[in-house]
Amino acid sequence: MTDLNGEAALNIVREGAVTTVTINRPHRRNAVTTSLLEEMGRFFAGCRFDRECKVIVIRGAGEHFCVGLDLIDQEDTDALLEVLARGDWDMGHTLRSMRACPQPIICLANGSVAGAGLIFALHSDIVIASEGTFFTTAFINLGLSGTELGVAWWLQRTVGLSMAREMAFTSSRLAASRALACGMISDIVPPDQLLAAGYAMAERITAHSLDALRLTKRNLDLALQSPLLETSYELEERAQISRAQSGALEEAVARFKDRKSSR
Template sequence: MADDTPLLVTREGPVVRATMNRPARRNALSAAMGEAWDQLLAELAADRAARVLVIAGAGGHFCAGLDLTEVASDLPPAERLARAEARNRRTGARFAAISALPQVVVAAVEGACHAGGLGFCCAADIAFATASARFAAPEVRRGLVPAQILPWLARRTGRTAATRLVLEGTVIAAAEAARIGLVHQVLEDAAALEAQLAATIAAVLQGAPGALAETKGLLAALGPVSPEGYAEAGAAAFARTSSSEEAAEGIAAFKARRQPGWAG
């Protein structure tokens, strides 16, 4: 079953492919998938034979964000708050770890790329999408906040475009995602996406491994993704909102496929 292998990792020589593998949930990020990601990233950080990491999703979708079935909890409020803070802190650290890898990271987006999925897309060095891909930061519509994806969105698209995306919470098409810089190129279909991946991988492998890693380091040295203290503030904000009555209503409405009460 897919949930037995929530992150499918394959390797062909220097190219590693990590496929988020919960297609029945549009590859929503579960705790088990997060643990698998953290293990892979720790291994890749020390792997000088690996040159490229491709991030993709199974079943025609990239990643629909956090699995909201794991947000709701019958735990006491203090414990629920602590768990939410820890989960969001790990999420932010995961995106930072992806960006800091010595390998060149390429996101291959099909279908839904929502919420936390945007974090994976924007933490990658290069991002491609099929024309049918759809992007959204819908957290405020669930009574939540886009705490740990926001710095990565702002870095990729600029603050103005990120602001509109996170405050409106609407779904945008791949062409619009490319226009605002969320992805670098839109391909017609999955076959064209694979062809572009092959071309990009071939181009990257022409670069010297050490020089590529040093170049990524120089890009990072241009400035931090977020100011000092943001990660903790974001984790605390997400924990507060995820434990709120708004989140309870927003998640219930999402599951029932209805409008939340505040939307009239």
């Protein structure tokens, strides 16, 4: 898919076990279109069958991560309004595919993280922000409901009831410093260090086995959705048995003993 400037609106680059997804519409502050969402949906759906990729980094080109849906671009405005009127199935498919993909997703948030941008951040596993970044819902500014596509579920679990409802009712901006304090993001770095910080985190993740990462992400997601502690006990025990039976535990113990004996 190419944008009006002739460049790819979504860049997907694989380097080893890390895949970087870049929303490449900096002239529109990376506002998304229906065609871009469709392409993102296809990518994340395919990740379920990718045995080479261990982690995904999602970012925005330029000074902003993503400001939401593009309601100005004349080429796609009518299509977007039609989508909103009948239900945002394309965006819903993309988000379900994001959460279903077994690879951990690292979101690199910078500048404005609004509307759909906020939704992408909330559906990621780890968020690292640059200094000066802010997060906002934006939906109510368009005369729509203040929550959309899982925001009510994710935001209240992420920033707490009061802050989540303030953001939904007023579209107030949550500064990166406050997002860090409430646990919405993992770290704040200078803007020129954001990409390096994301890849450093990705490198730490790729040091572990693909199947261990997949089981960990699945159990974390299921624990959020289950009201019972017993469910987590059972699922996590099954995951540990599966890994132990694969020989992974035996190999790890052998490496540990080798390190101890070499000291």
